Amino acid sequence: MIEWLGGTALAHYLQETEWTIPAIQSVHIVGIVVLFTAMLILDLRLFGIAGRDWSLAQVGRLAMPVLFPVLAVMIVTGMLMIFAEPERELGSPVFWTKMALVVLATLLTWWIGRQLAVEPAHFDTRPGLTRALGLILALCWLAIVFAGRWIAYFDVM
Amino acid sequence: MDVPALMAGIEAWPISLAIAEGDYWFPAIEVIHVIAITLVVGTVGLVDLRLAGVIRPVVSPLRLMKALLPWTWALFAVAVITGSLMFASSAVRYWEIGWFKAKLVLILLAGINMLVFHFSATGRAVPDDPQVVFSGHAKAAGALSILLWIGVIVCGRWIGFS
Numbered sequence: 001m002i003e004w005l006g007g008t009a010l011a012h013y014l015q016e017t018e019w020t021i022p023a024i025q026s027v028h029i030v031g032i033v034v035l036f037t038a039m040l041i042l043d044l045r046l047f048g049i050a051g052r053d054w055s056l057a058q059v060g061r062l063a064m065p066v067l068f069p070v071l072a073v074m075i076v077t078g079m080l081m082i083f084a085e086p087e088r089e090l091g092s093p094v095f096w097t098k099m100a101l102v103v104l105a106t107l108l109t110w111w112i113g114r115q116l117a118v119e120p121a122h123f124d125t126r127p128g129l130t131r132a133l134g135l136i137l138a139l140c141w142l143a144i145v146f147a148g149r150w151i152a153y154f155d156v157m
Numbered sequence: 158m159d160v161p162a163l164m165a166g167i168e169a170w171p172i173s174l175a176i177a178e179g180d181y182w183f184p185a186i187e188v189i190h191v192i193a194i195t196l197v198v199g200t201v202g203l204v205d206l207r208l209a210g211v212i213r214p215v216v217s218p219l220r221l222m223k224a225l226l227p228w229t230w231a232l233f234a235v236a237v238i239t240g241s242l243m244f245a246s247s248a249v250r251y252w253e254i255g256w257f258k259a260k261l262v263l264i265l266l267a268g269i270n271m272l273v274f275h276f277s278a279t280g281r282a283v284p285d286d287p288q289v290v291f292s293g294h295a296k297a298a299g300a301l302s303i304l305l306w307i308g309v310i311v312c313g314r315w316i317g318f319s
Contacts, residue, residue: 022318026311029195033310036192037199040228050224054216062216145195146188153184 005086014084021084028077032145035070038063039141046134057120064113071106094154098147105140164248176246183246190239193232194313198306200229208291208299219285254319260312267305274298
């Protein structure tokens with residue numbers, strides 16, 4: 001699998017052009033900006049630290065629509081990076097840890113959005129659950145960015 | 158002023174040497190820098206998008222700014238500190254990279270753009286009206302700001318490849 005990916009015309013193209021990888025990574029980071037910020041404002045509201053002028057459902061309506069379109073951008077740019085250096089990504093435990101966390105964080109975020117859509121006041125009466133979710137979600141997204149940057153350093157250590 | 162000598166001097170600081178020589182210091186600082194800069198751009202970007210009219214006018218711009226901009230400043234401080242530490246670890250080399258200087262210029266321009274807006278008529282009395290739609294200078298300032306910050310990110314990523 002890793003050998004096949006590395007031998008494709010796309011892989012050769014990405015390796016031979018100097019500007020493609022930084023350009024793809026720049027798009028990937030702008031994706032993180034959007035996703036991470038949506039998660040930050042959701043999280044700050046879950047904790048009640050900021051944004052108390054708005055209900056959780058209102059903040060959810062602002063933050064949630066971002067999740068899946070941006071994830072699509074992340075997956076496409078992420079896959080291009082895998083094509084360029086399949087061994088560094090697919091052969092790395094850091095990469096697979098990141099993928100597991102992405103699945104967990106996405107499901108959790110989607111579930112929160114769904115609960116808010118079905119019953120806007122769902123979390124208002126459950127402060128303990130709300131804070132626990134906020135903490136788990138924040139740790140997940142932080143760990144994802146952490147792992148993403150760490151992929152680049154893992155093999156040199 | 159002898160800039161190369163100054164850079165060599167910075168690089169010789171104990172903290173610079175520690176970061177350059179340690180296995181984990183640089184990546185750890187870089188991760189914090191990435192987290193800080195993405196949230197700086199994201200929080201200021203939301204305000205920018207509201208000014209530029211990209212976000213539907215359902216949120217009061219004044220309240221949006223009050224809720225987000227203190228976070229922007231705190232995270233910007235984190236980004237500046239971590240960025241300075243990374244710079245210090247290899248100051249001579251970074252100073253020779255065009256993308257690095259471009260990044261500093263773009264941050265400076267974003268700051269000037271913000272100051273100009275802050276002292277403009279709209280900036281001095283930001284409306285607390287969820288429905289308000291901006292035009293003219295305020296709209297342009299928002300659009301320019303988001304473009305400058307995306308430029309900062311692009312330059313930052315290119316520094317790593319220089």
